[in-house]
Amino acid sequence: xxxxxxxxxxxxxxxxAERNRLLLMETAKTVFADKGSSASLEEIARIAGVGIxxxxxxxxxxxxxxxxxxxxxxTQLAAAAKSLAETHPPVEALRLWLVQxxxxxxxxxxxxxxxxxxxxxxxELYADSxxxxxxxxNLLVDRAVATxxxxxxxxxxxxxxxxxxxxxxxxxxxxxxxxxxxxxxxIAGMRASR
Amino acid sequence: xxxxxxxxxxxxxxxxAERNRLLLMETAKTVFADKGSSASLEEIARIAGVGIxxxxxxxxxxxxxxxxxxxxxxTQLAAAAKSLAETHPPVEALRLWLVQxxxxxxxxxxxxxxxxxxxxxxxELYADSxxxxxxxxNLLVDRAVATxxxxxxxxxxxxxxxxxxxxxxxxxxxxxxxxxxxxxxxIAGMRASR
DNA sequence: ATAAATATGGAGGGCGCCTCCGCTTATCAA
DNA sequence: TTGATAAGCGGAGGCGCCCTCCATATTTAT
Numbered sequence: 001x002x003x004x005x006x007x008x009x010x011x012x013x014x015x016x017a018e019r020n021r022l023l024l025m026e027t028a029k030t031v032f033a034d035k036g037s038s039a040s041l042e043e044i045a046r047i048a049g050v051g052i053x054x055x056x057x058x059x060x061x062x063x064x065x066x067x068x069x070x071x072x073x074x075t076q077l078a079a080a081a082k083s084l085a086e087t088h089p090p091v092e093a094l095r096l097w098l099v100q101x102x103x104x105x106x107x108x109x110x111x112x113x114x115x116x117x118x119x120x121x122x123x124e125l126y127a128d129s130x131x132x133x134x135x136x137x138n139l140l141v142d143r144a145v146a147t148x149x150x151x152x153x154x155x156x157x158x159x160x161x162x163x164x165x166x167x168x169x170x171x172x173x174x175x176x177x178x179x180x181x182x183x184x185x186x187i188a189g190m191r192a193s194r
Numbered sequence: 195x196x197x198x199x200x201x202x203x204x205x206x207x208x209x210x211a212e213r214n215r216l217l218l219m220e221t222a223k224t225v226f227a228d229k230g231s232s233a234s235l236e237e238i239a240r241i242a243g244v245g246i247x248x249x250x251x252x253x254x255x256x257x258x259x260x261x262x263x264x265x266x267x268x269t270q271l272a273a274a275a276k277s278l279a280e281t282h283p284p285v286e287a288l289r290l291w292l293v294q295x296x297x298x299x300x301x302x303x304x305x306x307x308x309x310x311x312x313x314x315x316x317x318e319l320y321a322d323s324x325x326x327x328x329x330x331x332n333l334l335v336d337r338a339v340a341t342x343x344x345x346x347x348x349x350x351x352x353x354x355x356x357x358x359x360x361x362x363x364x365x366x367x368x369x370x371x372x373x374x375x376x377x378x379x380x381i382a383g384m385r386a387s388r
Numbered sequence: 389a390t391a392a393a394t395a396t397g398g399a400g401g402g403c404g405c406c407t408c409c410g411c412t413t414a415t416c417a418a
Numbered sequence: 419t420t421g422a423t424a425a426g427c428g429g430a431g432g433c434g435c436c437c438t439c440c441a442t443a444t445t446t447a448t
Contacts, residue, residue, distance in 0.1 A: 390447100391447090393444105393445085393446075395443085395444070395445085396442080397443100398439105398440105399439095401436105401438090402436085402437090404433105404434090404435085405432105407430105408429105410428100412426080414423105414424090414426085415422105416423090417421095417422090418420085
């Protein structure tokens with residue numbers, strides 16, 4: 001589809017553009033942390049000191065901005081899965097990662113919407129972030145299933161949906177604890193043989 | 195607080211007002227079903243054929259309208275808990291009710307936001323609806339715990355949060371199935387002794 | 389029939405979304 | 419260095435939604 005074999009007129013990308021892009025992401029990050037990811041885009045542009053048009057040029061949709069802002073977190077989460085898998089027994093690794101997943105969602109306060117879309121999977125923008133998360137959870141679940149310690153007859157993603165969804169309702173640290181309990185019950189339920 | 199002993203000037207409530215109230219609720223119900231409970235209030239007023247001012251007179255906040263629209267459903271859900279408790283063994287009754295809970299949330303498509311606020315408990319508007327749901331789930335859980343068949347170290351409401359939250363992310367019939375599996379795992383997890 | 393209470397509707401001010409396009413600026417080639 | 423030109427900038431403008439306010443219309447009670 002993409003005709004890469006076009007004339008490779010390689011003009012160096014403009015420095016000011018890249019500067020603004022970073023500035024906007026940084027500003028958005030703090031504003032989202034304050035007011036959730038439904039904060040006004042015009043306000044973000046205002047605070048960043050750029051025109052609204054510039055914001056839209058760099059991030060054509062709200063999702064594009066949100067996903068860019070939280071890509072770091074997603075990446076870290078995926079990395080954590082790998083490292084936990086290497087240092088803990090399968091089921092424990094899974095449990096710890098789920099806890100960490102919830103912690104991210106709760107503390108980032110605004111990340112839940114990301115995960116909503118991410119895990120809801122409507123937007124193309126989240127495709128790569130989604131892949132990271134999906135890969136992470138699958139890695140851990142597969143490993144635990146392989147040992148025969150647990151069995152799971154559903155898409156692991158749906159467990160994340162429940163965990164993230166709970167956070168988006170009961171936003172705040174309260175969900176942290178509730179989710180931990182929930183995770184324990186889920187693990188126990190997956191352990192139980194029929 | 196309420197000084198009921200005021201002059202009981204009992205003027206019959208105006209008929210047109212009550213008519214409009216009902217009309218608005220009915221209209222809102224269908225619009226919410228289509229577009230979720232974040233649909234435009236002006237559109238609802240427009241479709242109902244009344245002025246926007248009239249809508250706001252009857253329902254000062256969006257929540258007031260939403261909660262009025264879904265009060266029926268809430269009531270039915272609470273009634274179902276009672277009847278299931280009378281006709282099924284404790285754990286099975288709980289399971290069936292959770293399934294029904296999810297079905298409501300999914301099919302009403304827009305009810306999830308109600309439950310968000312309801313179970314999130316920020317708004318006073320939802321107080322009585324919330325009480326109904328809380329009462330229902332507590333009834334069923336307490337019964338099952340009393341027989342010693344399950345144990346539960348968390349607020350049952352948090353289970354509903356997870357179930358409803360999942361629906362608000364993965365809105366659609368897909369969640370129906372996922373939630374069923376989730377419920378089975380949860381029940382199994384609650385059954386497992388330590 | 390008339391007064392008093394009640395309800396109506398929509399204009400208006402505010403805000404956020406997003407597009408469009410004339411102007412500015414950075415890059416590159418000569 | 420100096421144009422030429424692609425790339426980027428910004429904000430005005432159109433639209434829709436939120437919510438308030440109040441002059442007008444309708445209903446009830448006397």
